[in-house]
Amino acid sequence: MTTVEHAVGASGASERVGLSRQTVTGLVFGVLGVALIAGVAPAISGTSRRFNFEPPPDPAGIGFHPPTWVIAIGVLFLVAAVLGFAPPDARRYASPARLLSAIALIPLVLVLSLALSDNPSTNIINLFNESLVLATPLALGATTGLWCERSGIINIGIEGTMLAGAGIGYMTYATIGDAQSTGWLWFSILISVLAGGLVASLLAVLSIRFGVNQIVAGVVINLFALGLTGFLRSEVIVKTGITTGVGTSEFGLPLLSEIPVIGDQLFRGKPIYWMMYLVVIGTWLVMFRTPWGLRVRSCGENPHAAETLGVNVIRIRYQSVILGGLIAGLAGAWFSMESQTRFEDNMTNAAGFIALAALIFGKWTPWGAFGGALLFGFSRALGTRLQFLGVEVSGFEIPSEFLQALPFVVTLVVVAGAVGRSIPPAAAGQPFQRSK
């Protein structure tokens, strides 16, 4: 057939831009590469630094000469930039080179900050582990968003759902378990999960039953959760007089945690952390390998088509949003019963929004979202680490706020430059009404 028209070609939106994203990214890497080789490498201290693999004393690790590494990364950037303008044969290596360069930004930041600090060494395995731990609520939150948006409901209320889970779970633990007993701890985590489900069902009713704008409904959830948990804290939690408690405890995975040097650091962790992996794997399996998952995805793409095939769109959307809420509730429990054992106002501190960013970064896939969460978790861990190292440039200590923000800036560059356009489910945000 000669026709080239597509009736439902949603993915091929036309892009008419003068400079392509690839070209701009290539140019940025080119400029950076030159700056690193000609400007930064000669300027930084040539004394040897060390990445440790385990805590002191006498840790294993590798030493390195900072200017050499800076030059090596600079060369990589230049190669990526030049390949973008190379003849077509060589140009196909440009895209992987750009991705590699984007990833190399992470060691670059590490090498530079260590070179600019008074400390000669830092433990990077431990930094990686901290990233994974800090990624826990982000990955869970992103999975919440994944379930909602894949079914067609945009959930801006992940933050509030987590906060409600954190607050209500801890309140339960403090009032009936005095924040001390492991039996009640598990019961309270279950309450967190259920509280998350309950808050999500409020979102579901507002946006599915009543067709309220989903962004507005999500904002309402966030404000409601902030107010409710604030009230519960001052009226219930504070009045119990409990200030400390026993949270979930660490355990090592059999065999894996026996691996020398890294095993003890990477394969020991707390239960909600481990459950995060199960949730991500389970989400991938159910969403992409089961009939129900196929139906969920169809509701987020074209609910009317799903309806003509006898899929109950309304029911599927309720189920997905509430399932997402249960996962967000678990993320809430991580804040108040695993990471710390207490509850503070606005304890989740925008994790729900960062989780949404991770979801978009990961292009609405479970593994992508996990990757995004890991990147943001790393950004947080690195921000903290940089503060401890005390980075100085020409004798001035860089303010800690700036150091905390820096990894996120790097992340933005990675997202804009290497990941590219991310296309949401086609029907996300659109209310659905059954035919009459």
Add this chain to the structure above:
Amino acid sequence: MAQASGGTVLEVEGITKAFPGVVANDDVSLTLNQGEIHCLLGENGAGKSTLVNMVFGLYRPDQGTIKVRGEEVHFEDSGDAIARGIGMVHQHFQLIPVFTVAENIILGNEVTKGAFLDLDTARRQIDALAERYGLAVDPDATVGELSVGEQQRVELVKALFRDADILILDEPTAVLTPGEVDDFFGVVESLTGQGKSIIFITHKLREVLAVADRITVLRSGRVVGTTTAEGATQQSLANLMVGRDVVFRVDKAEADPGAPVVRVQGLRSQDDRGVETVTGLDVEVRAGEIFGIAGVEGNGQRELVETICGMRPATGGRVEMLGQETTHWTPRKIHELGVAHVPENRSKHGVVAQYTVADNLVLNRYHHRQFSQRGVRNAAAINAEAEELVEQFDVRTPGVDATIDTLSGGNQQKVIVARELTGDLKALIVAQPTRGLDVGSIEFIHRKIIELRDQGVAVLLVSAELDEIMSLSDRIGVLYRGRLAGTVDAADATREELGLLMATGSAEGQS
């Protein structure tokens, strides 16, 4: 043609369905025999889609009964209809572009191994169906990347996968090219040959006579006649559909062409993806003639029209109108010269969906003194003008202050035509002027275009409907890969000759 071989598989008796403000179906009855193709014919808004949506369980009837193989049924949703062996291919495909063909087909009826999807088995089943009915589809292709014809095959396989033996096809040929239509008729006959029964909705009379065993004509929600295909003619069916005698052949006097008004030389332009689709085209349209451009869609029609009208930059060549070079003029400047444009894409370039009928009627003139003073819109003048145009062009609307998206497609098109054909015209560029319209509206719009020609306007007509091109044009150019493959006098043109030019770009066949 397959003969009606078995008993009645579907009986619809006295169905009535009302929506707020309209009775869409009023006491409609219909029977479908096994192995038969039953055409449901009617103008837009006659209630065809409403009727089949009830048979398919998407709507619930207010009154009346539906019997499948003699058994009365009450469908709650389309799942119930599917369970009774009813399948439907919707006019707007109900497909999920980002899913694969296999995923689209199994959705709702998944093949599983334990708790998980079993795509391997699904693939084998789909291949078997494709083989049996001659519907080639690749189970692993992404649906959004398929052509319209391929997507339609996916829809058919989807219904067959659910063991449908009553198939409802809602305007299946509206989106197909002439070649694809022929293939499609072949598929339909192989389906009835294997015992499937088909309800075929259309408003194209030629098709009805080509495939139908029986024909039921609906008008304003009521059945106005059921007949067999033998004995029916296009004229008799059209009269039944519209409710009055339809002037079928467009009556027009001999053209009396004057000086060239539109002159296009070596024009080049690109589509949205930057592919050159107009590749050095020459055409000249004289005052008082209609120059028709035929061609398979995607050969540069859209880009040609948009470039002439100033909506898309020319990458080469020149456009001259009324003796002035207009190649890089803005659309407004070209319009002010006396060039009207009826765009192909009604909703994107023709109307502003959320504006009222009145505002849409003055979209090209709102800034004139008559309608605005010192930047303030003169509502009284606009409404007065709109009332007059609505009257003159017979636009069916609740009022000039109704938003235009509440009107049917045909009436929206009449609004566009009314707006564009008003004023002091020298040239008219029309693309697909009657796409998706019913017989009555088509007749009306054709008459208007002829009227303008007789007043000395140069008309460039681009249409995918060969019948339309042949009955309206004075000269016909066939567009093939961005250039005119040949120009013929309409009086001498035959369908075969044009078809050959459209398919191969050469009158001798394979170029």
